[in-house]
Amino acid sequence: xxxxxxxxxxxxxxxxxxxxxxxxxxxxxxxxxxxxxxxxxxxxxxxxxxxxxxxxxxxxxxxxxxxxxxxxxxxxxxxxxxxxxxxxxxxxxxxxxxxxxxxxxxxxxxxxxxxxxxxxxxxxxxxxxxxxxxxxxxxxxxxxxxxxxxxxxxxxxxxxxxxxxxxxxxxxxxxxxxxxxxxxxxxxxxxxxxxxxxxxxxxxxxxxxxxxxxxxxxxxxxxxxxxxxxxxxxxxxxxxxxxxxxxxxxxxx
Ligand SMILES: N[C@@H](CCC(=O)N[C@@H](CS)C(=O)NCC(=O)O)C(=O)O
Numbered sequence: 001x002x003x004x005x006x007x008x009x010x011x012x013x014x015x016x017x018x019x020x021x022x023x024x025x026x027x028x029x030x031x032x033x034x035x036x037x038x039x040x041x042x043x044x045x046x047x048x049x050x051x052x053x054x055x056x057x058x059x060x061x062x063x064x065x066x067x068x069x070x071x072x073x074x075x076x077x078x079x080x081x082x083x084x085x086x087x088x089x090x091x092x093x094x095x096x097x098x099x100x101x102x103x104x105x106x107x108x109x110x111x112x113x114x115x116x117x118x119x120x121x122x123x124x125x126x127x128x129x130x131x132x133x134x135x136x137x138x139x140x141x142x143x144x145x146x147x148x149x150x151x152x153x154x155x156x157x158x159x160x161x162x163x164x165x166x167x168x169x170x171x172x173x174x175x176x177x178x179x180x181x182x183x184x185x186x187x188x189x190x191x192x193x194x195x196x197x198x199x200x201x202x203x204x205x206x207x208x209x210x211x212x213x214x215x216x217x218x219x220x221x222x223x224x225x226x227x228x229x230x231x232x233x234x235x236x237x238x239x240x241x242x243x244x245x246x247x248x249x250x251x252x253x
Contacts, residue, residue, distance in 0.1 A: 004092065006032040007058075007073040009048045009066075014243035015191075015236075017082045017117065018070040023187040024086060026230040028093035034235070036069075051078070083110040086184040095184045106178045109162065109185040113192055116155045120195060121244045123147045123251060133241075133248070144251035148203045152196060156211045159189055163213035175217050182224075189214065190221035195245030200252045 006025060010018025012034075025032045036045045042058075050056045054065050058073065066080030072089070079085050087107050090096025096103050121129075126143040127136040159177070163169060168180040177185045193214065197204045208215055221227055230236055239245055 003031070004074060006030060006089075007035050008032055008070060009035050009051060009073070010070040012037040012045055013237065013240070015195075015239060015245075016070075016243050019191055019237075020082050020184075020188045021070050021072060021085055021089070022235070023191060023227065023230075024089050024093055024095055024184045026235075027182070027187060027224060027226050028089075028095060029226060030093055083107060083114050086110055086188070090184050093184075095182065095187070097179045097181070097183065099179075102178050106183045106185045109159075109177055110188055112155070112158070113185065113188045116151075116192060117195075117244060119147060119151055120192075120199065123199070124246050124248060133246075137250075140248070140251060141253075144200075145253060148200060148253070152200070152203070153207065153210070156214055160211045160214050163217060169213075174220050175213050177217070182221075186217060187221060187227075190218050190227075193218040195239070198239040199245040199247055201247070202252050 008018065008021055008025065010016065010021070015022075018034075022034070024030075033043075035043050036048045038044060038047075047056070048069060051058070051071075052066060052069075054062045056062065064078065066078060068080070070082055070085065071078055071080040072085045073079075074088070079088050087096070087103075087110070090103065090106065091098075096106050123144040124133050124140050125131070125136065126139040133140065162177055163175050166176060166178065169175045176182060177189065193204075222231065239247070241247065
């Protein structure tokens with residue numbers, strides 16, 4: 001499994017949900033191709049569409065189609081849903097605890113982060129993903145106000161608690177959400193903090209002091225040699241106003 005070559009399918013111009021998978025593959029030093037960003041024959045975004053339409057011959061089982069990216073091809077298997085992909089990759093990339101209850105808790109945390117990601121997206125698209133932001137700006141302002149005042153604190157207070165209660169965490173040592181080693185949930189919490197900082201810089205600056213363990217974890221992940229190298233590389237797409245976390249100053253009140 002460790003020497004497996006993975007094909008990641010995700011929108012080529014945004015970090016989005018694909019980034020949670022990229023971070024896991026990068027930190028593990030896994031061999032992978034970001035297919036929709038490729039320029040060779042059989043690559044590019046059309047390869048992703050073909051797969052979704054069931055017109056590709058690269059996945060053995062084209063009766064099990066994914067609904068939406070990201071999806072991952074591992075051998076003959078095609079797996080979709082971000083948290084589900086990470087649960088699959090966790091053991092192979094040594095990013096999940098071996099013990100069953102701890103592994104399930106890791107996945108539970110990932111699903112909670114998925115909920116937060118949906119809410120972050122809905123701050124700028126509260127009415128419909130297919131509508132322009134400009135056409136739902138008034139609702140976006142209302143939604144963002146509540147997201148900043150109530151939802152960010154509720155989620156981050158929760159993750160702060162999880163970190164504070166992990167018995168393996170010791171003062172002055174690296175912190176983790178589960179057990180004593182890095183998991184995909186740690187990487188995803190890092191990514192969520194980066195996204196929130198991008199989208200709501202003023203609000204995050206004002207409130208971050210309430211989540212010292214969360215921020216310590218964020219700093220620790222950013223300093224991981226493979227993550228630091230990845231973040232500095234062209235493989236890391238910059239945040240932008242097409243992704244999940246978007247910077248619209250009028251929403252950061
Ligand atoms: N629950 C899925 C959501 C997947 C999803 O919403 N993907 C987005 C891009 S981040 C997409 O392309 N959605 C198309 C659609 O929902 O129509 C996951 O976590 O992977």
